[in-house]
Amino acid sequence: MCYPLKVILVTFNTLSVAEEEDNFMNYYSILLTIKRLITGLLPILLVACTHQQSNGPDHYVIKGKTYHVMKSAKNYKAKGIASWYGSHARHKKTSTGERYNMYAMTAAHPTLPFATRVRVKNLNNGRSIVVRINDRGPFLSNRLIDLSYAAAKKLGIKGIAPVEIEVV
Numbered sequence: 001m002c003y004p005l006k007v008i009l010v011t012f013n014t015l016s017v018a019e020e021e022d023n024f025m026n027y028y029s030i031l032l033t034i035k036r037l038i039t040g041l042l043p044i045l046l047v048a049c050t051h052q053q054s055n056g057p058d059h060y061v062i063k064g065k066t067y068h069v070m071k072s073a074k075n076y077k078a079k080g081i082a083s084w085y086g087s088h089a090r091h092k093k094t095s096t097g098e099r100y101n102m103y104a105m106t107a108a109h110p111t112l113p114f115a116t117r118v119r120v121k122n123l124n125n126g127r128s129i130v131v132r133i134n135d136r137g138p139f140l141s142n143r144l145i146d147l148s149y150a151a152a153k154k155l156g157i158k159g160i161a162p163v164e165i166e167v168v
Helices: 002-049 149-155
Strands: 059-062 065-068 077-085 106-108 117-122 128-135 143-148 161-167
Touching: 077 149, 117 143, 117 149, 128 143, 128 149, 143 149, 143 161
Parallel strands: 077 143, 106 128
Antiparallel strands: 059 065, 077 161, 106 143, 117 128, 117 161
């Protein structure tokens, strides 16, 4: 009587091994499918989560004056008066939506595209730096560019100063 029981157990164990192999193949197939889904969807999700900086509208109106944002800043060069803004703007958002950082090398320009890199030269002392445009302004008729506190300090500007700007 013990003999048939052993056969049944051996047969049961053999079936169990076959079932385990089937289960393993099913799990492997499921994991492979999940891996393919993740591999396929991950780039799409990453692109969807990135912040695409736009230049906002192609024009805007401030104090009754219409400003047209340049489509391209290639070869742009100008001379004018630079001013700067510091701690009073802290914690406020720039036109790009990022928080103003008075210690960053950034600037505001009324029409240059956002993220444009500009070389600013102080015509009083010859110092020059490169800033990134991340805001709109200044909106005074005699001003060309508004610099962050750090940018103005590096240029030696305490109030306003004549500058030359050039896209790099």
